[in-house]
Amino acid sequence: KNKQQKAWFLTFLTSIVMTLGSIPFLYQLIFNANWNVNNLPSESNLSIILVGFFMTYCIIDLLLSKFFYENEISNITNMKGYLHHLVYLVLSSFVIYNQRTEIFCLMSIFEASTLVLATGKINNKSPKQDLLYATTFVSTRLLFHAIMIYLYFNYHQSKSIWLILSFLYPFHCYWFYGFIRQKV
Template sequence: MLGKLTLAQVFCQPIVPISFVVSFSSLICFFFYCIKSGFTKTDKQISWILTFASSLVCTITSIPFFLLFWRSGWDMTQLGTDSNYHTALVCFFISYLILDLSLGSIYYRNRITLLTGWIHHPLYIGILIWLLRSKSSSFFSTNCLLELPTLVLALGSFREKWRCDILFASSFFLLRLVFHAYMIVALKQRHRLETLWLVAVIVFPLHLYWFYGIVTQQVKRYATHWPVFCKTTPAIITRRRPKHSFLDRICTV
């Protein structure tokens, strides 16, 4: 097994400070551009700016690595390597997590929940730093395709006409439940990091909880169109949606 890097060794790599500077600068500029240009106006729209940028970059950049992983016959050795490209993407996502909490505390504090914000983000920062120390940042780059459902959700949060609940739910089911479940078994059997599968196990119940919420919300949403078949009472049909719906509270991985 490859030896672990110390934190000092991780941050002494030239690609790390460069990636952080570029990532922080780009995300901050994009955030304020969206606000100043009027593209985002509501509290909800502003809260999705950084998540949209992060999920877009992560989804696009992960595609070639995911295809290589698939074409290799799901060879786990490809998820235990390191390179400047993989390291840069990890630094980018860490930058997003930090900015989502810091800028979010100023511009959309009431939309940062305890679970999906104050617990989720520091937890993932810790996991990503561990991957950098373990020289396995390719694991993150390859699995960033799991950000596709978040990208779909972010687009729908900007404009109602861009919303596609079916695409979101189906991609969430395939990637964050089916593929994730497969990865738990594969990591335990074949990945060089012996405890990485436990990280996947810890995250999986959260995805199950989110998917249960997605299905429940969609049943209630479409039940309003078929009150006779669903035996929905008029009181339920006219009930207003909560200020922050379940989908609004789902963020990243």
């Protein structure tokens, strides 16, 4: 495999862990809390471990990209990658500090689209892979994200979660716009 394919392997593994790790939190939201964000269980050992795991991934991926495959990525894309990881490190630190790691884990269903993307990057994607990626991206990072913004704005006593979710949403829109522009 070439360097780019190797570079995506860590992302592939992390997206599996985070996607699977989000399932208990989604289950709680849908079936136990009946979509009431005020009835979600609070932080747990699992949520702390998953956020710590994701932070570790961000740091390792930053270091690996700097030392082993920096030439594989253009400077502009590289800066976006660094910025993306740094934003998520700050966000992860924030949720750990505020003992709200369960929300980060709930939103980690976003990584389902990353799992599809990484699989495509490793296995020289097909057009069907692009369709699956677009479907998972829209359903998780756009639709589910919008639903969570709505729920936290209208039904949760703390507006800080709503603000963070709202801050991140335009990034997902921008990334999807970029994906669509590449395809047309």
